[in-house]
Amino acid sequence: MVDASPIAPEEQAFILSTSPPGPAQRRLALALVAIILAACLLIAGPLAGVRTTPSTAFVPAYATAMFVNDSITAILLFVQFRILRSRAILVLASGYSFSALILIPWILAFP
Numbered sequence: 169m170v171d172a173s174p175i176a177p178e179e180q181a182f183i184l185s186t187s188p189p190g191p192a193q194r195r196l197a198l199a200l201v202a203i204i205l206a207a208c209l210l211i212a213g214p215l216a217g218v219r220t221t222p223s224t225a226f227v228p229a230y231a232t233a234m235f236v237n238d239s240i241t242a243i244l245l246f247v248q249f250r251i252l253r254s255r256a257i258l259v260l261a262s263g264y265s266f267s268a269l270i271l272i273p274w275i276l277a278f279p
Contacts (some may be wrong), residue, residue, distance in 0.1 A: 183252065231275040238268035 189197070245261035248254075 185248065185257075186252070227278055228275065231271050231278075235268050235271045238264045238271070242268060 242261050242264035245257055245264060249257040249261055
């Protein structure tokens with residue numbers, strides 16, 4: 169009789185965050201970081217002395233964007249925790265959740 173069980177059990181599902189990077193992936197990541205850093209320094213360097221006019225809408229827009237980004241990241245990490253049951257991911261998700269929620273009193277107290 170032929171065994172019809174799957175090759176890999178469901179407990180060993182492929183999850184990208186648990187697989188280690190290979191040497192080619194490490195080199196690619198290092199090259200991308202170096203290119204982005206060099207581009208930022210070359211672009212921002214000549215603009216160091218430029219003064220702009222103050223904008224009253226910058227802080228609320230910044231806080232809103234940070235709240236949305238931190239909330240989405242926290243939700244995704246909580247879902248990842250539910251799949252993997254890793255305590256480290258739970259701590260990260262809680263930190264992002266705290267960061268999103270602490271923005272509310274910060275924006276209310278900002279002058």
